[in-house]
Amino acid sequence: MTITLYELAGADAERRFSPFVWRSRMALLHKGLAYEGRPWRFTEKEAIAFSGQGKVPVLVDGDATVADSWEIACYLETVYPDRPSLFGGEAGREGARFVQSWFDMTAIRFVAQIVMADVHAVLHEDDKDYFRTTREERFGKTLEEVSGDPAGARAGLTQALAPMRAILKTQPYLAGDAPNYMDYIPFGAFMWARCVSPLKLLEADDPVEAWRQRLLDAHDGAARRATCSEAD
């Protein structure tokens, strides 16, 4: 039985850049579960209509269909309990829930500002209008304006990451000596940037950068090998 993960793709179908899909990818890698990553584009709503909603990641595992990266992580943890744990128990899951709430309400907006115009540039022609229209409505400005101050966004990101940096000064991962889903949540956003942009988001001596490099190497370097725009 093959697991299928619907993954947002660019004009190059191998460019899989969604930060939320990356959370699910890392979760599958962590569990050691083989899966087929199926490229999907923003405008292919009918291709995932069976999931009852219009966004990826969508995971199909036999008869089960699961949408939303958090739900996918919880599903994998429940259905594959003998595989390496994503959360390390219920209390660990609540810790990861907090990290997600924190990241998605603070730091991710700065990554979004940095990458928005670059995302548009790598999209398939069929997706470009859809993306521009929906995102410009969300931000209330043009994509070029959103991404017009990368230095300011980078400074905002650096500041927003302070709670995470303080921990990574003293241990290799948020989860301790080895990564778990707590780490994959912010890491997904760094993969978003890496997949579409050559910009460095972090200073070389930032403990968050050392953590990012470790996660690029994790699970046999799967994230490092992904099609991307960042030079290594």
Place this chain on the structure above:
Amino acid sequence: MTITLYELAGADAERRFSPFVWRSRMALLHKGLAYEGRPWRFTEKEAIAFSGQGKVPVLVDGDATVADSWEIACYLETVYPDRPSLFGGEAGREGARFVQSWFDMTAIRFVAQIVMADVHAVLHEDDKDYFRTTREERFGKTLEEVSGDPAGARAGLTQALAPMRAILKTQPYLAGDAPNYMDYIPFGAFMWARCVSPLKLLEADDPVEAWRQRLLDAHDGAARRATCSEAD
């Protein structure tokens, strides 16, 4: 063997207002461990010199002396493993570590702004000069200036608590259905305010306020009964 916790006290020795001592108090209550809370004032450095540093909480348990609220929680979890768990395992401990890093680098500063002048007002005369001098040096302004914009500080706090609020909209505690140390970390700061100030920090319909009320009632209402300035 009695556990002793050195607790910061005001002119009224029963007023125990330190946010970090409250973390340790709640941890002891959670574990169901009897302890003697010994009042301590800022200038009584010699009374805790045996701990190798000059701040509370300091916990003494038989031959063991532990300073720092985080170290105290880890100590209690290790030495009393058969009592209710503070962290719910190693991954849960890392989740709590993140909550602490987040809270202490973001939201706590707004609580500090709100309470600083009120803290000074409740101190023993012997502590007032010490407190004013050290805090005014830390903030670079007078205590009255620090606490001069309670509405602004309250707005900042409301915004800073967004990641926590989103979770408390869907479940009673950060840790899930029951509280653990993840919850006691921010709760300590709310006890700080409650113990010295009549000001309401939260709107009545804020999910964080409902969570605070639940924690005031937890462990047989120990926090609610504490000597404080907030009217109930």
